[in-house]
Amino acid sequence: MQPKPAEPCLLIIWHSRTGASEAMARAAADGASGAALLVNAADTVPEMLLAADGYIFCCPENLGNMSGLMKEMFDRAYYAALGQIEGRPYATLIAAGSDGEGAQRQIDRIVTGWRLRRVADPVIVNLAAQTPEAIMAPKQVPASSLERCREIGAAMAEGLRLGVF
DSSP states (O other), X not given: OOOOOOOXXXXXXXXXXXXHHHHHHHHHHHHTXXXXXXXXXXXXXXXHHHHOSEEEEEEEEETTEEOHHHHHHHHHHHHHHTTTSTTOEEXXXXXXXXXXXXXXXXXXXXXXXXXXXXXXXXXXXXXXXXXXXXXXXXXXXXXXXXXXXXXXXXXXXXXXXXXXX
């Protein structure tokens, strides 16, 4: 009897300081209905990236760039995964105080080296935090934005399951 093939794994890597990115990542994992592994960027090891079939990267934009801990995850994993994950699908979820474009561009540049394939438009949630107090305060992500994150998680998981990606 042939062993049953393993179900595809969607790896959702997140970092959050004020709760917004964590809520977005959790919504994506909920949408994936058990097909996702949700891992904090600080706990991500290269073997997780190698074992996954697709990725969602979720972080805040800090000072116009992705958060430092998300960048650190890429720094730790980059060369270990280089040449081994080409063509795998990815999507991004960014929590921002303004436009989020800097973090988005930075992630896209890094994963270009891995030759990952974007399969969903970026989700950038602008929370309009502009004062020091608002920036550091715990965040509430609007329900409509969390629903978009759930939809990305569901679409990624289903695309992996069906072999679309």
